[in-house]
Amino acid sequence: MNPIVVQHISKQYKSVEALKDISFEVKAGELFGLIGPDGAGKTTLFRVLTTLLLADTGKAFVNGRDVVKDYKLIRREVGYMPGRFSLYQDLTVEENLKFFATIFNTSIKENYDLIRDIYVQIEPFKKRPAGKLSGGMKQKLALCCALVHKPEVLFLDEPTTGVDPVSRKEFWEMLQRLKSKGIAILVSTPYMDEANLCDQVALMQNGQLLQINTPKGVVDSFAQPMWAIRADNMYQLISTARAFEDTQSCYAFGDSLHITLTNGTAQEEALATYLKEKNPGLTMERIQPGIEDCFMYLMKN
Amino acid sequence: MKQFLQFLKKEFYHIFRDRRTLLILFGMPIVQIILFGFAITNEIHEAKFAVLDQSNDYYSTRLLQRFDHSAYFHRVKNLQSPNEIAKTFEEGDVKIVIVIPPQFGKTFFHERKSTIQLLADATDPNTATTLENYASSIINQYQKDITKEEKLPLTISTDYRLQYNPALKSVYMFVPGVMTLILMLVSAMMTSIAITREKELGTMEILLVSPLKPGLIIVGKVVPYIMLAFINAIIILVMGVFIFDMPIKGNLFLLLAECGLFVLTALSIGILISSITESQQTAMMISMVGLMMPTMLLSGFVFPIESMPLPLQIIANILPAKWFIIILKTIMLKGGGLMDVWKPTVILLGMTLVLQVISIRKFKIRLS
Numbered sequence: 312m313n314p315i316v317v318q319h320i321s322k323q324y325k326s327v328e329a330l331k332d333i334s335f336e337v338k339a340g341e342l343f344g345l346i347g348p349d350g351a352g353k354t355t356l357f358r359v360l361t362t363l364l365l366a367d368t369g370k371a372f373v374n375g376r377d378v379v380k381d382y383k384l385i386r387r388e389v390g391y392m393p394g395r396f397s398l399y400q401d402l403t404v405e406e407n408l409k410f411f412a413t414i415f416n417t418s419i420k421e422n423y424d425l426i427r428d429i430y431v432q433i434e435p436f437k438k439r440p441a442g443k444l445s446g447g448m449k450q451k452l453a454l455c456c457a458l459v460h461k462p463e464v465l466f467l468d469e470p471t472t473g474v475d476p477v478s479r480k481e482f483w484e485m486l487q488r489l490k491s492k493g494i495a496i497l498v499s500t501p502y503m504d505e506a507n508l509c510d511q512v513a514l515m516q517n518g519q520l521l522q523i524n525t526p527k528g529v530v531d532s533f534a535q536p537m538w539a540i541r542a543d544n545m546y547q548l549i550s551t552a553r554a555f556e557d558t559q560s561c562y563a564f565g566d567s568l569h570i571t572l573t574n575g576t577a578q579e580e581a582l583a584t585y586l587k588e589k590n591p592g593l594t595m596e597r598i599q600p601g602i603e604d605c606f607m608y609l610m611k612n
Numbered sequence: 613m614k615q616f617l618q619f620l621k622k623e624f625y626h627i628f629r630d631r632r633t634l635l636i637l638f639g640m641p642i643v644q645i646i647l648f649g650f651a652i653t654n655e656i657h658e659a660k661f662a663v664l665d666q667s668n669d670y671y672s673t674r675l676l677q678r679f680d681h682s683a684y685f686h687r688v689k690n691l692q693s694p695n696e697i698a699k700t701f702e703e704g705d706v707k708i709v710i711v712i713p714p715q716f717g718k719t720f721f722h723e724r725k726s727t728i729q730l731l732a733d734a735t736d737p738n739t740a741t742t743l744e745n746y747a748s749s750i751i752n753q754y755q756k757d758i759t760k761e762e763k764l765p766l767t768i769s770t771d772y773r774l775q776y777n778p779a780l781k782s783v784y785m786f787v788p789g790v791m792t793l794i795l796m797l798v799s800a801m802m803t804s805i806a807i808t809r810e811k812e813l814g815t816m817e818i819l820l821v822s823p824l825k826p827g828l829i830i831v832g833k834v835v836p837y838i839m840l841a842f843i844n845a846i847i848i849l850v851m852g853v854f855i856f857d858m859p860i861k862g863n864l865f866l867l868l869a870e871c872g873l874f875v876l877t878a879l880s881i882g883i884l885i886s887s888i889t890e891s892q893q894t895a896m897m898i899s900m901v902g903l904m905m906p907t908m909l910l911s912g913f914v915f916p917i918e919s920m921p922l923p924l925q926i927i928a929n930i931l932p933a934k935w936f937i938i939i940l941k942t943i944m945l946k947g948g949g950l951m952d953v954w955k956p957t958v959i960l961l962g963m964t965l966v967l968q969v970i971s972i973r974k975f976k977i978r979l980s
Contacts, residue, residue, distance in 0.1 A: 361821045363979045382977075383823075391821040397814035401629045402622065413618035414822050456818075 312375045313338050314464045314495035315360065320369035322355055322518075329355040330366070331518040337464075337497055337511070342490045344509030345499040346606065352518040353499040354394055357468045360497070361391045374463055387415070390462030392453050394469040394499075400442025404433055404452055407441050408459060415460030422461045425492070429455050429485055447478025454485065465489065467498040471505065483508045503603040514606055521609045526602050533605040535559075536576050536597065539567040543592035551589045555582055560611060569604055615824065619832035626806070627836060637802070641794045641844050645851045648786040659743055661708045662689035662700050671717035675728075675754050679710070684746045701733050708732045708743045787852035788940035789913030791845060792933045795871065796907050798841040799878030800885065801899035807833050807886035808895040817979065826975050834879050841878075845871040861947030870943065870957065874936045877960050880967035881932075887974040907933040935959050 315337035322330040329352045337343040345353050358364040360373055362382035371378045373385050398407045408430075412419050423430075429451050436444060441452060450470050457465065467486075471479040483505065490496055490510075498509070506512045507526045514521040514529075522529060542548040545568070552561045552570055557578040561570040572578050587593050600608075627633055661679065665672050679685045688706060691697065700706050711729035713719070720726040730747050732740040807830070810816040819829055845868070852858035860867060881903065889895045908914055910924060911933035917925055928934045935956035942948035950957070 387823045393817050395814045414615050
């Protein structure tokens with residue numbers, strides 16, 4: 312059995328359906344990304360899998376163990392990093408790490424090779440209270456604490472939210488290294504650009520999984536031709552482009568607009584002339600859609 | 613065991629690194645004892661009085677001398693006529709006026725009775741009553757002394773003595789009261805805050821997803837506060853004994869054991885509060901309103917339970933504080949042993965047991 316198996320999990324809070332019939336599996340040594348906006352149900356799913364919440368229907372297994380019946384065993388074997396920074400702010404880096412090592416009946420020394428790469432980066436600050444670390448440092452420490460007992464499955468709930476781009480990149484490099492040690496990793500993120508770094512991604516919205524695929528598979532499944540357009544007055548451009556009768560979707564992406572048409576390439580010429588009339592300095596080029604474009608498209612439909 | 617010790621260590625780090633908590637823990641008992649001891653007191657010293665002595669004979673002078681020598685009274689004025697009395701009171705300083713009729717000594721010996729009028733300013737009724745009692749007892753004593761000298765026929769007089777607290781010292785009231793209050797505060801409020809803090813900061817989430825047993829988490833959070841509450845109890849006792857001359861007539865070990873029992877009761881309440889609240893603020897509000905106020909007002913610490921309306925007397929019974937104050941007074945003032953306090957002790961034990969069973973049942977092994 313795969314380290315994480317989720318079968319038809321649903322969960323309802325009063326009037327909100329947080330999870331709707333979720334099913335997926337994560338293999339050993341696989342980095343599985345849950346991509347979705349805030350409120351998609353990612354945290355609820357994590358809590359079900361870490362035995363903190365009971366699902367209404369469906370089954371889930373972590374490390375081959377039932378999340379309801381064998382919750383005690385699961386709690387020993389997994390590493391969990393909640394979305395909010397949840398270490399003791401008044402304890403120093405070293406004290407936090409030692410605390411979590413001890414309550415998992417292990418020591419920092421025993422599993423040092425697993426956390427070494429990460430720990431060396433925060434070691435210069437080991438006497439500093441965790442609350443006084445920068446955002447990226449905090450996440451690295453939290454990851455160390457989640458890893459210190461050598462878990463077989465790692466749950467990381469939005470580990471890079473609120474972290475600067477450089478630290479984010481470093482963080483993902485660390486995950487790649489952990490993956491190679493055979494740990495199954497389930498990670499969630501609201502940043503679509505991080506999807507490319509996962510082995511498998513699942514797009515989540517309103518409690519549902521829209522698609523589970525490899526990042527490449529997601530892009531390949533997106534058959535729509537797409538153009539990037541730019542003009543001197545971007546604000547005017549977006550309103551005129553959206554007003555074009557054949558426009559299917561048009562949204563700002565970096566410094567240009569990405570546009571798709573209902574009839575594929577059929578109206579390409581008409582669009583170009585239409586836009587040129589109203590927007591001085593227009594440039595228009597055909598582009599290969601990225602994974603973010605695919606997600607935007609999937610979420611719209 | 614190693615896990616547990618590490619948990620305790622962590623808990624002490626929290627306490628000692630948070631100055632505000634430390635200040636509350638150790639500053640409050642000291643401040644409260646001093647406040648109650650020196651400022652909020654209903655004892656009377658050197659109450660100002662005036663005299664209208666219309667006879668001015670040997671006996672009246674000797675009576676007034678007794679007043680002058682008493683520590684409770686201080687003569688500030690000799691009045692010449694009854695008309696001055698009202699004006700004297702209006703000036704506000706004088707709390708009581710003693711009016712001695714003309715030919716006081718003569719009437720007393722010839723007619724075997726005489727009257728003295730005591731006029732007290734009853735804008736503060738408690739003080740007025742207390743002063744009247746003090747004055748009457750001085751007069752009674754004086755009467756007894758002079759009739760003895762004169763070997764007059766026997767007269768029957770009542771003699772009353774206040775047992776256990778003859779000087780009506782308020783410290784005997786407030787040391788047990790403050791002790792109850794502080795132990796309640798430290799044990800119930802501080803633990804409920806400490807546990808809800810883990811929930812609020814999200815650390816409870818990781819503690820739950822760890823091999824730690826829920827019971828161990830609770831015990832680990834609670835043990836440091838047992839120790840601190842105990843230290844507080846000792847500080848209060850030491851201050852009571854050495855600064856305010858509070859006696860401990862009974863067995864000290866019994867007293868400390870009862871303190872330990874009450875700390876456990878209060879801790880159970882704290883755990884219960886933490887299991888039904890999610891934030892430190894709510895936990896604090898519930899402890900303040902639900903525990904502190906009743907402990908202050910209904911436990912017999914400030915107002916005597918006997919003079920409360922019946923419904924409140926019944927409510928007072930479910931307050932552990934009421935029983936603990938009874939235990940403290942019995943041991944400290946009356947020198948009672950276990951036989952004298954077994955009933956309130958059993959009640960406290962029962963309460964603790966029930967509260968703990970409820971809190972363990974209520975502890976959530978999952979979120980929400």
